[in-house]
Amino acid sequence: MPTGGRPTVRSRRLGTALRQYRQAAKLDQPQAAEIIASSQARISRVESGHATPRVIEVRLLLDAYGVTDAEVRAKLEDLAKHSKNRGWWMEHTAHLRSDYIDHIALEDDAIHIRQWQPTLVPGLLQIPAYAEAVITGGPTRLDSEQVARLMGVRRRRREKIEEGRARYTAVIWEAVVMYPLVGADVHRKQLSALLEVGERENITVQVLPFSAGTLAAAASAFSAFSFDSESAIEAVTMDDLMSTSVIESPDDLAVYASSYELLRSAALAPDASAKLIRDVLQSI
Numbered sequence: 001m002p003t004g005g006r007p008t009v010r011s012r013r014l015g016t017a018l019r020q021y022r023q024a025a026k027l028d029q030p031q032a033a034e035i036i037a038s039s040q041a042r043i044s045r046v047e048s049g050h051a052t053p054r055v056i057e058v059r060l061l062l063d064a065y066g067v068t069d070a071e072v073r074a075k076l077e078d079l080a081k082h083s084k085n086r087g088w089w090m091e092h093t094a095h096l097r098s099d100y101i102d103h104i105a106l107e108d109d110a111i112h113i114r115q116w117q118p119t120l121v122p123g124l125l126q127i128p129a130y131a132e133a134v135i136t137g138g139p140t141r142l143d144s145e146q147v148a149r150l151m152g153v154r155r156r157r158r159e160k161i162e163e164g165r166a167r168y169t170a171v172i173w174e175a176v177v178m179y180p181l182v183g184a185d186v187h188r189k190q191l192s193a194l195l196e197v198g199e200r201e202n203i204t205v206q207v208l209p210f211s212a213g214t215l216a217a218a219a220s221a222f223s224a225f226s227f228d229s230e231s232a233i234e235a236v237t238m239d240d241l242m243s244t245s246v247i248e249s250p251d252d253l254a255v256y257a258s259s260y261e262l263l264r265s266a267a268l269a270p271d272a273s274a275k276l277i278r279d280v281l282q283s284i
Contacts, residue, residue: 009246010105013227014080021065036053036057055081096153099244102246103237104157106223110225111167112166118175125194127193130189166202169206173207174207174210178280188284191277195281212267218262222237233260236256
């Protein structure tokens with residue numbers, strides 16, 4: 001069972017996939033239970049993410065569901081092996097919201113991360129001074145210890161893309177570049193940092209220009225995650241004032257995938273985006 005009886009992101013992803021493959025095979029839960037000599041209740045708990053199946057059970061179920069794709073099978077077996085593993089973020093469970101923990105877990109597992117941000121530089125690209133200004137400028141009053149802890153988590157999250165362990169694509173609205181929400185000195189340093197990271201092989205930064213019109217208002221900020229080489233979006237997270245929502249419904253994911261592609265296509269190419277950032281940097 002996932003730690004504390006609460007589904008982990010990994011156990012939920014595994015359960016969702018197994019349910020979808022079972023339904024595609026036109027089998028019900030009692031039939032699935034017979035395949036692994038278990039109960040319908042256990043299948044229900046597996047599919048909801050409240051219980052983690054053994055690897056051999058995953059293999060038997062996938063055999064019965066007719067899933068032969070080696071990459072898919074390997075991914076689901078890996079989820080079964082590691083769904084209860086403690087990632088580095090588990091050290092912070094006493095201090096971070098559980099939904100933020102879910103976001104970090106998705107981010108850590110992803111091999112392609114896409115973000116749309118119309119108001120701020122995305123967290124994974126923020127320099128420490130910018131991140132501190134954002135963290136301390138929010139509506140929640142934080143003491144110095146809490147700020148330092150959140151800064152440390154932000155720094156640890158950035159390591160994944162800094163080390164090239166994921167492909168990262170960010171689309172930001174031109175307003176983020178043009179109009180500083182932080183001090184002018186911090187803003188200049190942040191723009192310089194955007195130019196620097198944009199030169200990395202695994203990182204793409206694109207600016208959606210004002211000329212794109214109302215497209216910038218079509219979607220609030222969101223992050224999209226892919227976990228295999230096909231780069232299909234398999235999870236999305238969205239932040240509001242008090243929480244982070246995880247979106248996993250295939251229909252909803254299709255909408256976000258389409259929205260992101262519209263934003264990316266309307267954005268300036270990476271070279272043109274870098275030129276715009278350089279021009280703004282030279283003007284301030």
